[in-house]
Amino acid sequence: MATTSxxxxxxxxxxxxxxxxxxxxxxxxxxxxxxxxFAASVVLITLLIVYELWQGSVxxxxxxxxxxxxxxxxxxxxxxFGALPFIFGTLVxxxxxxxxxxxxxxxxxxxxxxxxxxRLSDALEFxxxxxxxxxxVIYGLLGIFIVxxxxxxxxxxxxxxxxxxxxxxxxxxxxxGFLTAGVVLAIMVIPYIISVSREILLSVPRDQREAALxxxxxxxxxxxxxxVPFARTGIMGSIFLALARxxxxxxxxxxxxxxxxxxxxxxxxxxxxxxxxxxxxxxxxTGELYTQSxxxxxxxxxxLTFILNGLARLLIVVTSQRGGAARA
Amino acid sequence: MKRIAAILLMTFGLAAFFVARAVLSxxxxxxxxxxxxxxxxxxxxxxxxPNVQINYQAIGSGGGIxxxxxxxxxxxxxxxxxxxxxxxxFQDKHGFPVLHFPTVLGAAVPTYNxxxxxxxxxxxxxxxxxxxxxxxTKWNDPAITAANQGVTLPANDxxxxxxxxxxxxxxxxxxxxxxxSDEWKTKxxxxxxxxxxxxELGGNKNEGVAGLVKQTPNSIGYVExxxxxxxxxxxxKVKNSSGQFIKADLASVTAAAAGAAKSMPDDFRxxxxxxxxxxxxxxxSFTWLLxxxxxxxxxxxxxxxxxxxxxxxxxQNHTEALAYSKLPKEVVAKELTALDKVQ
Numbered sequence: 167m168a169t170t171s172x173x174x175x176x177x178x179x180x181x182x183x184x185x186x187x188x189x190x191x192x193x194x195x196x197x198x199x200x201x202x203x204f205a206a207s208v209v210l211i212t213l214l215i216v217y218e219l220w221q222g223s224v225x226x227x228x229x230x231x232x233x234x235x236x237x238x239x240x241x242x243x244x245x246x247f248g249a250l251p252f253i254f255g256t257l258v259x260x261x262x263x264x265x266x267x268x269x270x271x272x273x274x275x276x277x278x279x280x281x282x283x284x285r286l287s288d289a290l291e292f293x294x295x296x297x298x299x300x301x302x303v304i305y306g307l308l309g310i311f312i313v314x315x316x317x318x319x320x321x322x323x324x325x326x327x328x329x330x331x332x333x334x335x336x337x338x339x340x341x342x343g344f345l346t347a348g349v350v351l352a353i354m355v356i357p358y359i360i361s362v363s364r365e366i367l368l369s370v371p372r373d374q375r376e377a378a379l380x381x382x383x384x385x386x387x388x389x390x391x392x393x394v395p396f397a398r399t400g401i402m403g404s405i406f407l408a409l410a411r412x413x414x415x416x417x418x419x420x421x422x423x424x425x426x427x428x429x430x431x432x433x434x435x436x437x438x439x440x441x442x443x444x445x446x447x448x449x450x451x452t453g454e455l456y457t458q459s460x461x462x463x464x465x466x467x468x469x470l471t472f473i474l475n476g477l478a479r480l481l482i483v484v485t486s487q488r489g490g491a492a493r494a
Numbered sequence: 495m496k497r498i499a500a501i502l503l504m505t506f507g508l509a510a511f512f513v514a515r516a517v518l519s520x521x522x523x524x525x526x527x528x529x530x531x532x533x534x535x536x537x538x539x540x541x542x543x544p545n546v547q548i549n550y551q552a553i554g555s556g557g558g559i560x561x562x563x564x565x566x567x568x569x570x571x572x573x574x575x576x577x578x579x580x581x582x583x584f585q586d587k588h589g590f591p592v593l594h595f596p597t598v599l600g601a602a603v604p605t606y607n608x609x610x611x612x613x614x615x616x617x618x619x620x621x622x623x624x625x626x627x628x629x630x631t632k633w634n635d636p637a638i639t640a641a642n643q644g645v646t647l648p649a650n651d652x653x654x655x656x657x658x659x660x661x662x663x664x665x666x667x668x669x670x671x672x673x674x675s676d677e678w679k680t681k682x683x684x685x686x687x688x689x690x691x692x693x694e695l696g697g698n699k700n701e702g703v704a705g706l707v708k709q710t711p712n713s714i715g716y717v718e719x720x721x722x723x724x725x726x727x728x729x730x731k732v733k734n735s736s737g738q739f740i741k742a743d744l745a746s747v748t749a750a751a752a753g754a755a756k757s758m759p760d761d762f763r764x765x766x767x768x769x770x771x772x773x774x775x776x777x778x779s780f781t782w783l784l785x786x787x788x789x790x791x792x793x794x795x796x797x798x799x800x801x802x803x804x805x806x807x808x809x810q811n812h813t814e815a816l817a818y819s820k821l822p823k824e825v826v827a828k829e830l831t832a833l834d835k836v837q
Binding site: 239240241242243244246310314315318338340341342420421424425426428435436438442445446447448449450451452 | 554659684694695698710
């Protein structure tokens with residue numbers, strides 16, 4: 167740490183003293199410009215996406231205004247379009263997915279990073295990376311052929327019998343719907359949480375653990391009270407990566423969610439999500455207002471991701487400040 | 495230097511050779527339902543006339559209408575006829591109309607999964623509309639049992655499954671229900687996707703609907719006839735306008751088109767659901783090619799006209815092997831006359 171902080175400022179004035187053309191000839195300036203271009207292109211692409219979505223959804227924005235977010239009728243025949251059921255479905259399925267995936271994923275990551283023998287950990291990591299790379303349509307098929315029947319015949323009846331008094335677990339159990347979509351999403355995002363969290367936990371400096379052990383804590387105490395809090399920011403990053411994936415997932419969700427724009431208290435109920443309805447209806451959509459309403463849904467999904475990412479950043483800033491204060 | 499010149503010369507020579515031999519390439523896009531037969535036809539036609547290569551992208555009927563209106567493809571294809579606004583949009587943009595040419599016929603059939611029921615069920619139009627409007631909610635409702643004497647239907651709730659993706663099959667299905675039920679017509683209407691009554695399940699494509707019906711006890715859904723035939727799925731009979739319960743097959747779908755042929759308008763934009771005729775299956779439909787009536791490129795025009803002529807004659811012999819119903823003779827004759835309008 168100390169060595170790098172002394173070399174960087176000394177390189178600054180040195181580079182500044184040479185002329186632009188010198189730097190250009192040395193290649194430094196070329197490298198800087200090229201990498202700057204790459205970095206700028208990310209911002210540019212984001213802006214272009216927003217611009218395109220904004221331009222492409224002029225008609226529904228003018229016709230429905232904010233009612234687009236509040237109404238729940240989606241009727242191509244009578245040209246009434248409301249995004250609420252799709253926003254609801256996207257948020258509910260992602261929430262269910264994180265509710266299941268976060269404890270499982272972080273638990274597995276702690277085991278792999280802290281408790282498992284290194285060889286086992288590396289071997290399992292290979293399989294986890296493999297899982298993360300499986301195309302989502304495969305998870306959708308897994309959902310239809312395995313998760314849906316299990317949900318319908320085993321899990322949903324069991325939930326109904328034990329927790330049926332809660333509105334969340336009422337109503338007919340088709341096997342498809344919010345809960346199943348959430349479970350399939352959880353299966354899809356767990357590898358992300360495990361893989362990233364494990365790397366973060368492994369990168370916690372050895373002194374932290376040794377200090378905790380030297381103070382007389384057990385191995386679990388050192389893991390849970392020192393290592394995990396130290397890695398907290400990174401672990402949250404892995405959760406937000408998982409959330410981003412869950413929000414935008416299309417194929418796997420559309421195969422098991424039921425594709426009915428509905429807002430229901432029961433997790434057993436069929437519903438629909440933003441990504442899923444766009445994929446389903448865009449190709450056959452006729453009429454400007456219909457097509458543009460689907461594009462506006464894309465804009466809504468973009469905004470949703472943007473807001474949730476912003477909140478996530480805020481959460482990281484707030485918690486890391488509090489953590490810093492506690493450490494100091 | 496000489497060597498470079500020689501290489502350049504050779505490259506140009508080769509390029510010129512290939513350009514001279516290049517075939518006339520025609521691009522079309524649209525409906526995915528007739529894609530198997532279209533691929534077969536374009537392939538066969540290329541064998542017959544090696545100078546013409548027709549490329550087809552199955553991007554969906556809505557896309558087909560959009561692309562042909564934009565002029566990015568030479569012809570479009572759609573499972574539902576273009577509406578008056580769309581025709582006007584084409585006319586306004588190009589200054590001449592676009593023409594519809596029926597190619598083959600398709601149908602949608604009700605498929606169901608009721609534990610303990612193995613036989614073919616009979617459906618009246620009232621029963622189908624009631625079920626899909628979520629008005630009839632139990633399998634032992636009198637509206638269903640009256641047409642199925644001798645079958646014991648359970649007192650279970652009906653689970654309705656529909657297509658979640660926009661599709662021509664949904665268009666045919668809802669077009670039929672709009673004709674037989676006023677309530678359907680005013681509340682829901684016909685389109686490639688509609689606002690289904692709540693609580694019904696949506697499956698993606700024929701496979702999705704078929705899979706949901708297979709997996710969900712007491713469910714009913716609709717799929718394309720071709721899909722049902724190829725996958726040997728059980729499906730029910732539907733009562734037609736003459737009061738007969740008809741099982742959909744290639745012949746009964748052609749019969750529906752023949753029944754409608756007498757009242758066929760000159761632009762072929764006709765719905766043949768609930769068609770007259772004793773043997774007509776009522777949930778049938780044409781699928782259309784959308785061909786501009788003027789081509790600036792005469793060779794393209796001749797190639798497309800040549801193809802349509804061939805499709806209406808020899809081409810029709812390929813349809814039944816792929817489980818599409820043939821066009822009736824009356825319609826073929828009428829289309830040949832209409833082809834003269836393409837200039």
